[in-house]
Amino acid sequence: MIGVIVWSSESREKAVIWCEDQAALAYLQGRGEMADPRHWPQPGDLVELEAEMIGNLRHARKVALLSEQSRPDLPRMLEQQAGTQAEPRLKLVASRDAGRVADDGDDVAARHALRICAAG
Template identity: 45%
Template sequence: MSEFMYGVVLWSDLSAGKAVFWCEDHGDLAFYEGDAETGQATLEFSPGDLVEFEVETEQRLRRARDPKLVGGQVFRDLPEVLRAREALASQEMPEPAPMVLPFAGKQKRAAGATR
């Protein structure tokens, strides 16, 4: 079963007629390959372009079919933004310092003992 979806081109290789689309449902990426039978690469997309395509899942892999350009360079910064977020997420976060809260009862007793 297939459905139509919008996506943003994250990567494309014009000479090979291949591209990777980030899908509007934020699910798995969709992969596009030009017409393998004729060997013609019909791809003219660049990273950041908004496209509409038919998506089918084959053996747990999303495949884009018949993509059409909706808007050129609509999300031109998206590939870099996603790379930056991935790099930030992969950085080791320092362990939070243990938080020690003084117990108020001990402070009052200690203050009363010195009088």
């Protein structure tokens, strides 16, 4: 699988990788997972890796550098993008039927306690 390093700390030997399958981020921990342990990846580097799920954490294995600094501006771009996200235009409101139980045994409170309505 191909990935891009989005965060890295050489001193801590940790990195976060966005993967082409757009699933969970992969976490690289330790030089032992690098194909060439002499070079620690930096943000923007393009890498090839294998991913392994352990519990609910995706670990990067057999990480090999494909291209250095393919996107050195990636961390800045992601930071700027996060700052421009609009607040969601949805709000939660209580339903008028909250707490009432239907005759057929269905709990109306469970089905209608919260209704998502467009804020306006």
